[in-house]
Amino acid sequence: MEVFLQQLINGLTLGSIYGLIAIGYTMVFGIIGMVNFAHGDVFMVGGFIALMCFMILTAWLGLAVIPSLLLVLLIGMILTGLWNWTIERVAYRPLRGSFRLAPLISAIGMSIFLANLVQVLQGPRNKPLPPMIQGNFVLMGSESTTVVLAYKQIVIVVVTVALLIAFWWLVQKTPLGRAQRACEQDRKMAALLGIDVDRTISITFVIGAALAAVAGVMYLMYYGVVSFSDGFVPGVKAFTAAVLGGIGSLPGAVLGGLLIGLIETMWSAYFTIDYKDVAAFSILAITLIFLPTGILGRPEVEKV
Amino acid sequence: MSTLTETAAPVATAQGPSLLAVRGVKTYYGNIIALKGVDLDVRQGEIVTMIGANGAGKSTLMMTIFGSPRAREGSISFDGRDITQMPTHEIARLRIAQSPEGRRVFPRMTVYENLQMGASINNFAHFEQDLERMFALFPRLKERISQRGGTLSGGEQQMLAIARALMARPRLLLLDEPSLGLAPLIVRQIFDAIRMLNREEGLTVFLVEQNAYHALKLAHRGYVMVNGVITMQGTGRELLADPQVRAAYLEGGHH
Numbered sequence: 001m002e003v004f005l006q007q008l009i010n011g012l013t014l015g016s017i018y019g020l021i022a023i024g025y026t027m028v029f030g031i032i033g034m035v036n037f038a039h040g041d042v043f044m045v046g047g048f049i050a051l052m053c054f055m056i057l058t059a060w061l062g063l064a065v066i067p068s069l070l071l072v073l074l075i076g077m078i079l080t081g082l083w084n085w086t087i088e089r090v091a092y093r094p095l096r097g098s099f100r101l102a103p104l105i106s107a108i109g110m111s112i113f114l115a116n117l118v119q120v121l122q123g124p125r126n127k128p129l130p131p132m133i134q135g136n137f138v139l140m141g142s143e144s145t146t147v148v149l150a151y152k153q154i155v156i157v158v159v160t161v162a163l164l165i166a167f168w169w170l171v172q173k174t175p176l177g178r179a180q181r182a183c184e185q186d187r188k189m190a191a192l193l194g195i196d197v198d199r200t201i202s203i204t205f206v207i208g209a210a211l212a213a214v215a216g217v218m219y220l221m222y223y224g225v226v227s228f229s230d231g232f233v234p235g236v237k238a239f240t241a242a243v244l245g246g247i248g249s250l251p252g253a254v255l256g257g258l259l260i261g262l263i264e265t266m267w268s269a270y271f272t273i274d275y276k277d278v279a280a281f282s283i284l285a286i287t288l289i290f291l292p293t294g295i296l297g298r299p300e301v302e303k304v
Numbered sequence: 305m306s307t308l309t310e311t312a313a314p315v316a317t318a319q320g321p322s323l324l325a326v327r328g329v330k331t332y333y334g335n336i337i338a339l340k341g342v343d344l345d346v347r348q349g350e351i352v353t354m355i356g357a358n359g360a361g362k363s364t365l366m367m368t369i370f371g372s373p374r375a376r377e378g379s380i381s382f383d384g385r386d387i388t389q390m391p392t393h394e395i396a397r398l399r400i401a402q403s404p405e406g407r408r409v410f411p412r413m414t415v416y417e418n419l420q421m422g423a424s425i426n427n428f429a430h431f432e433q434d435l436e437r438m439f440a441l442f443p444r445l446k447e448r449i450s451q452r453g454g455t456l457s458g459g460e461q462q463m464l465a466i467a468r469a470l471m472a473r474p475r476l477l478l479l480d481e482p483s484l485g486l487a488p489l490i491v492r493q494i495f496d497a498i499r500m501l502n503r504e505e506g507l508t509v510f511l512v513e514q515n516a517y518h519a520l521k522l523a524h525r526g527y528v529m530v531n532g533v534i535t536m537q538g539t540g541r542e543l544l545a546d547p548q549v550r551a552a553y554l555e556g557g558h559h
């Protein structure tokens with residue numbers, strides 16, 4: 001029981017991170033029908049930017065943890081957003097309207113480029129971050145096992161929930177979000193109504209990257225390290241989450257993220273930790289075979 | 305029943321500069337030519353109807369005006385401004401609105417959101433006021449305000465597509481077969497609405513129709529398109545009276 005509760009807490013924390021990344025996959029897929037393979041690496045770049053900012057703010061400038069965290073989130077979102085905006089402009093937009101595989105190949109190229117760029121910048125060894133937020137609540141304790149809720153987990157969940165609410169409001173209630181959904185449903189019609197489709201697509205990339213940047217900050221806070229290769233596995237897991245939830249569906253991405261987080265942590269606890277990634281990837285294969293539209297996905301995308 | 309009230313007054317039509325001027329426009333799909341050099345004018349305050357058989361190129365012209373697909377030759381100007389190469393969304397922002405072929409209502413947006421989309425170019429100035437006008441025009445939309453576009457009936461979607469276009473407060477309204485698939489009563493309602501907007505607010509309308517009788521009756525002027533070229537033009541009355549037009553587009557029709 002204690003193990004289960006503990007893993008539930010851990011799984012939901014991890015799942016919020018996956019959910020944040022999954023939104024970027026699902027939004028980009030929704031609007032241009034492309035799987036942005038570089039998105040995992042954008043997340044990793046976000047984490048790396050966060051790492052550098054934290055170092056500068058806390059070690060050099062001596063700022064306290066909470067203000068630096070807020071600053072890091074802000075800077076990370078802006079820089080990563082800009083980064084993804086640039087990627088879309090140089091690697092994807094010129095290929096729009098060419099054959100379907102072209103942007104995918106370009107995305108894989110971008111993924112490799114980003115990973116290698118960070119590898120070169122970072123050097124061969126990971127730079128760990130001193131733990132920022134320490135301490136935890138003991139929720140339940142017996143001699144053998146305890147259930148703890150770490151402060152950093154609370155921070156992760158609270159930030160994620162706050163961000164999701166803001167994001168939901170943006171998509172549902174603002175003209176920008178409406179334009180975004182309109183482009184997703186019928187790009188040509190959106191243009192006939194005066195919507196700048198290219199600009200809307202750019203903004204989608206920026207928003208997706210900003211959320212991934214937050215996920216990067218959270219990941220860094222949770223594990224204390226981020227390395228150039230960290231884009232791949234969380235990236236594929238978040239992609240799995242998006243597919244599981246139903247690609248194109250925003251609530252689906254969050255739900256899928258939480259499920260993948262839970263499956264991973266439960267698997268590690270009850271089976272063997274060595275195969276936790278295999279568990280997550282098996283879900284991807286099983287979903288694609290038996291439930292290709294995902295849990296909240298639309299059975300058939302309306303033709304436009 | 306008198307033609308005086310049923311037919312739009314032809315007075316406004318005579319002269320004046322063109323609001324929309326299409327000159328020698330050729331449009332291709334790949335290597336296949338769809339418009340083979342089209343010339344056409346729509347003046348301020350007019351209702352202009354274009355009729356033509358299936359595949360004549362009517363919808364292609366409507367979309368070419370918006371630059372999608374783009375005219376490969378010729379020019380299109382709006383209010384004296386060349387818009388041939390302008391991006392589609394910028395053309396829309398000049399206040400040209402279209403209710404396109406197939407209605408293209410946003411299926412996963414509510415009726416309300418679809419109407420909001422129509423008002424985008426106005427930055428929602430006078431949104432509430434315009435919304436009330438649309439409800440007065442199409443009371444059905446008010447009942448369906450929270451329903452998703454994709455679940456509306458065909459007729460309701462048509463009303464929504466027209467209302468969405470009107471929300472832009474257009475200077476020029478393009479309607480691609482507004483009567484398609486609608487019950488005669490609704491067609492009448494829609495045509496009445498167009499006539500009323502034209503008379504009372506001076507709305508300029510360019511519409512394409514299969515329903516030739518009603519559409520020509522509504523129009524000040526009309527064009528006939530055959531295989532990507534304009535073959536005939538005249539006032540609505542002249543075309544209605546023309547034996548060729550009658551034979552090709554009116555005989556056997558229900559009117």
Ligand SMILES: Nc1ncnc2c1ncn2[C@@H]1O[C@H](COP(=O)(O)OP(=O)(O)OP(=O)(O)O)[C@@H](O)[C@H]1O
Binds near residue numbers: 338
């Ligand atoms: N996207 C496209 N690709 C290739 N050919 C097209 C495309 N759209 C239209 N066409 C062709 O261009 C010609 C004109 O089509 P268009 O849709 O303009 O006709 P229309 O007059 O609107 O017909 P209808 O009354 O049936 O709506 C047709 O031969 C059609 O097959």
Ligand SMILES: [Mg+2]
Binds near residue numbers: 364
């Ligand atoms: Mg047509």
